[in-house]
Amino acid sequence: ADEDIKAGDVVVTVPQDLLITVSSITKSCPTPGLVDDELWATSPWYVRLAFLLLEKVKLRPVPWGAQLDALPFTFDTPIHWPAETLEALQYPFLVNKITEQKANLEDLCQRFKQGKTGISKSMSSQDLIWAIECVRSRSFMGPYPGDPRGRTLRSLLLLVLSSVSAANGADPGSILGGFLAATAFGFASDVILSNSRRQYVLPAFADMANHNSKASSTKADINFWTGDVTILSGDKVDSGKQVFVSYGPKSNDALLQYYGFIEDDNPHDVYVMTGLSEKLLATSDAVTDRELQSRKDKLRNLGWSAEMMSSILITADGTLAPVSHALMTGIFGDETKLEPFDAKKLSVPADDDDPSNANVAAATAGGGGIPQVLPANAKKALAAMCQAELDARTSIEDDQARLAELADGDDADESVQRERLALQFRINKKSLLKRCVTKAST
Numbered sequence: 209a210d211e212d213i214k215a216g217d218v219v220v221t222v223p224q225d226l227l228i229t230v231s232s233i234t235k236s237c238p239t240p241g242l243v244d245d246e247l248w249a250t251s252p253w254y255v256r257l258a259f260l261l262l263e264k265v266k267l268r269p270v271p272w273g274a275q276l277d278a279l280p281f282t283f284d285t286p287i288h289w290p291a292e293t294l295e296a297l298q299y300p301f302l303v304n305k306i307t308e309q310k311a312n313l314e315d316l317c318q319r320f321k322q323g324k325t326g327i328s329k330s331m332s333s334q335d336l337i338w339a340i341e342c343v344r345s346r347s348f349m350g351p352y353p354g355d356p357r358g359r360t361l362r363s364l365l366l367l368v369l370s371s372v373s374a375a376n377g378a379d380p381g382s383i384l385g386g387f388l389a390a391t392a393f394g395f396a397s398d399v400i401l402s403n404s405r406r407q408y409v410l411p412a413f414a415d416m417a418n419h420n421s422k423a424s425s426t427k428a429d430i431n432f433w434t435g436d437v438t439i440l441s442g443d444k445v446d447s448g449k450q451v452f453v454s455y456g457p458k459s460n461d462a463l464l465q466y467y468g469f470i471e472d473d474n475p476h477d478v479y480v481m482t483g484l485s486e487k488l489l490a491t492s493d494a495v496t497d498r499e500l501q502s503r504k505d506k507l508r509n510l511g512w513s514a515e516m517m518s519s520i521l522i523t524a525d526g527t528l529a530p531v532s533h534a535l536m537t538g539i540f541g542d543e544t545k546l547e548p549f550d551a552k553k554l555s556v557p558a559d560d561d562d563p564s565n566a567n568v569a570a571a572t573a574g575g576g577g578i579p580q581v582l583p584a585n586a587k588k589a590l591a592a593m594c595q596a597e598l599d600a601r602t603s604i605e606d607d608q609a610r611l612a613e614l615a616d617g618d619d620a621d622e623s624v625q626r627e628r629l630a631l632q633f634r635i636n637k638k639s640l641l642k643r644c645v646t647k648a649s650t
Contacts, residue, residue, distance in 0.1 A: 213445040219417075222437040225271055226412035228264065230256045239263060242326040247319055253408045255316065257347055258339035261410060262327045265339070275412035283341040285468045287313065289626060296630040298601045299637055301480040301519075302461050309465070313337060344466040347410040348455070350430040411437045419467070420452035421475055460636055470633050478529070479522040479640050481593060491596050492589035494540065503539045511551030512538075520590075526643030528582070528590070537579055540586035582648075591648035594641045604638045607631050 317333035520532035617624040
């Protein structure tokens with residue numbers, strides 16, 4: 209910061225002409241012929257933004273020249289790591305996700321190069337992967353603010369009403385209030401009543417602020433009235449100090465996979481334990497194979513899918529995420545009281561930015577009749593599974609010792625950087641597991 213910043217101050221404003229945007233309701237490519245229609249229609253939001261970024265790279269429009277030059281030339285996210293470095297994460301869940309990501313990118317690149325039009329003929333597969341990585345590490349999601357023409361009309365109408373009120377001596381505040389009331393229905397239909405409407409934005413320059421989970425109140429937002437992006441400071445920042453923003457409640461899984469870094473003591477970190485049935489049977493004498501299958505059959509009748517029952521998610525404080533809490537309670541609790549475990553009441557939000565969110569339910573433990581406290585045998589089984597995960601890997605102490613050895617390593621050596629990052633990642637995961645063992649054992 210060049211000067212002191214107060215909480216609530218606007219730090220950055222990025223106008224519409226320096227934004228690349230797509231929305232969840234966009235049906236066709238805004239630039240006809242940029243890519244084949246079928247490729248656009250079947251691509252997720254981040255690939256569509258990547259196509260539009262490549263268009264900027266190709267045409268280099270004046271407002272975007274400096275922004276394009278500021279983007280990184282290369283990335284070193286885990287999709288570029290060799291298999292042995294991925295295995296050094298000691299975390300099968302993320303290794304599998306990255307393997308799937310690489311396969312999906314290979315398929316996408318093949319379809320891209322088969323295109324007959326636009327950038328498919330002038331850009332390489334490496335260009336497309338670079339653009340996707342720019343998008344995944346520099347864009348954000350917000351409520352869809354409506355059609356640009358509607359925003360222009362709202363702004364013009366507000367200006368006209370304000371001018372009329374001033375000319376006639378009327379209270380501008382009352383005119384503004386009437387205007388807001390008149391447009392409330394439009395706002396509700398655009399934003400509030402349609403949760404499926406989302407806008408994805410790649411802003412110029414505003415993306416250069418670094419992430420810090422503690423800056424959770426400093427976020428980028430899409431202005432409903434103008435479509436501009438603004439970053440408001442959530443806290444006081446002294447002159448000379450760095451202004452951080454929060455990229456959202458990202459686990460270290462998502463930060464590493466898409467951004468190429470992790471955050472120590474991340475309050476949003478998680479541990480996803482896969483292969484639940486096998487691990488329960490291997491570590492717990494409180495349930496037999498037959499009993500486990502019987503409970504899972506009953507939960508399946510309540511709408512639980514095989515995927516929902518295949519893993520559990522442990523949060524940063526060492527407790528189970530709500531849907532995992534419900535699952536373990538359903539397996540070990542009173543089988544005559546399973547009605548509250550109807551899967552329809554456990555809504556699972558979709559967030560493909562963070563693979564760990566696949567098992568996070570919006571419902572809270574204790575809601576809808578699900579007990580807040582895990583059954584004693586469930587806690588015992590959870591502690592045993594977490595301890596088995598720890599015992600099957602290198603110790604935290606060994607990892608910390610190796611990390612200390614690398615402290616004086618060559619920062620320019622790619623392999624050293626990757627090993628450091630893998631060590632930091634797995635130290636944080638193991639610390640989370642130890643917290644879970646401690647809590648589940650009390």
